[in-house]
Amino acid sequence: MRVPPISSEYLPDEGNSSACLNPWRGTGTLPTGVTGGKVPAIIVFGDSTVDSGNNNQILTIVKSNFEPYGRDFYDKKPTGRFSNGRIPTDLMSEAFGLRPFVPAYLDPMYNISDFALGVCFASAGSGWDTTTNQLANVMPLWKQVENFKEYQKKLETYVGANKSNYIIQEALYVVSTGTNDFLNNYYSPTSTRALHYTIEQFQGFLIGLIENFIKQIYQLGARKISFTGLPPMGCVPMERAVDLIQGRGDTCIEKYNDVALHFNDMLSGLVHKLNGELPGLRMVFANPYDALLQMIKDPSSFGFEVTGIACCGTGLFEASYLCNKLQPLTCPDADKFVFWDSFHPTQKTNQILVNSMMKNVLNQFL
Numbered sequence: 001m002r003v004p005p006i007s008s009e010y011l012p013d014e015g016n017s018s019a020c021l022n023p024w025r026g027t028g029t030l031p032t033g034v035t036g037g038k039v040p041a042i043i044v045f046g047d048s049t050v051d052s053g054n055n056n057q058i059l060t061i062v063k064s065n066f067e068p069y070g071r072d073f074y075d076k077k078p079t080g081r082f083s084n085g086r087i088p089t090d091l092m093s094e095a096f097g098l099r100p101f102v103p104a105y106l107d108p109m110y111n112i113s114d115f116a117l118g119v120c121f122a123s124a125g126s127g128w129d130t131t132t133n134q135l136a137n138v139m140p141l142w143k144q145v146e147n148f149k150e151y152q153k154k155l156e157t158y159v160g161a162n163k164s165n166y167i168i169q170e171a172l173y174v175v176s177t178g179t180n181d182f183l184n185n186y187y188s189p190t191s192t193r194a195l196h197y198t199i200e201q202f203q204g205f206l207i208g209l210i211e212n213f214i215k216q217i218y219q220l221g222a223r224k225i226s227f228t229g230l231p232p233m234g235c236v237p238m239e240r241a242v243d244l245i246q247g248r249g250d251t252c253i254e255k256y257n258d259v260a261l262h263f264n265d266m267l268s269g270l271v272h273k274l275n276g277e278l279p280g281l282r283m284v285f286a287n288p289y290d291a292l293l294q295m296i297k298d299p300s301s302f303g304f305e306v307t308g309i310a311c312c313g314t315g316l317f318e319a320s321y322l323c324n325k326l327q328p329l330t331c332p333d334a335d336k337f338v339f340w341d342s343f344h345p346t347q348k349t350n351q352i353l354v355n356s357m358m359k360n361v362l363n364q365f366l
Contacts, residue, residue, distance in 0.1 A: 317342050
């Protein structure tokens with residue numbers, strides 16, 4: 001299922017797109033009414049699209065815990081999120097009546113009293129293919145699952161077996177990763193995957209890994225899953241910049257977009273298949289492709305002014321350590337840009353995408 005074309009009704013409230021509420025901190029008990037909702041917690045697996053700070057605690061160069069990242073977040077401080085503010089899972093959590101952010105599991109500032117309402121296991125730079133994770137020295141999905149198992153034990157100790165089982169079975173599991181497997185692995189000049197797989201074979205290989213992962217977290221209790229598709233990855237500023245430098249013009253790389261479209265079709269089929277095979281599973285396909293492409297092709301309808309380059313630095317190549325406070329060209333108003341750095345959307349873009357998904361895909365969990 002693709003998210004249908006979006007309209008102005010999905011725009012953030014004027015003047016509030018960069019606002020972030022004061023995050024609720026755990027007090028030892030769950031807030032009244034929270035566990036009575038249909039979604040008592042948000043549990044997150046994936047890459048930089050949803051990593052809220054786990055990479056801060058591991059030995060990798062894939063980090064964003066420095067300025068200007070986080071300049072529109074609460075307290076205007078960097079947290080390890082690859083955005084000027086909040087990321088999609090933060091916004092989903094708030095939309096479900098939970099806190100306005102989802103804390104990272106490895107963040108020492110938080111503990112199980114915080115994680116009872118939502119927890120992020122994601123690691124920026126990760127992917128389905130083990131070689132994707134090795135290239136960036138980040139947490140693979142299997143390690144994220146190991147952390148989830150550890151979390152389950154802590155949760156049972158904290159709230160008791162009955163409430164723990166309820167949270168695990170009724171939580172919304174958000175899975176968002178895959179772009180790195182293509183842009184930073186298969187199509188990378190340093191990767192050997194293209195020597196051993198055609199792109200179709202590689203896609204099939206990834207689908208097999210994804211199916212195994214879904215079955216694994218299902219066995220661990222997951223029943224409500226939102227699986228995020230690929231964006232129009234040929235339109236991210238980094239890829240457009242490469243084409244521009246090579247003299248092909250400032251346009252999206254259609255080859256990469258076609259790969260994303262085909263892979264999303266395969267993912268949609270997998271979601272349908274597993275919903276039919278696994279009793280009690282309610283998995284939805286949250287596809288950002290069409291909605292994000294619409295913002296890129298018709299930016300003025302959403303209040304954007306710039307789509308081909310990002311806000312940070314020159315907007316062409318800066319991401320992670322290249323996007324830093326020493327960059328003199330970083331834009332003053334990220335709300336005018338679809339992309340924050342050369343790979344990741346701004347908070348405003350994330351908000352529009354989540355608003356659309358909440359109405360068209362995730363509404364069945366409300």
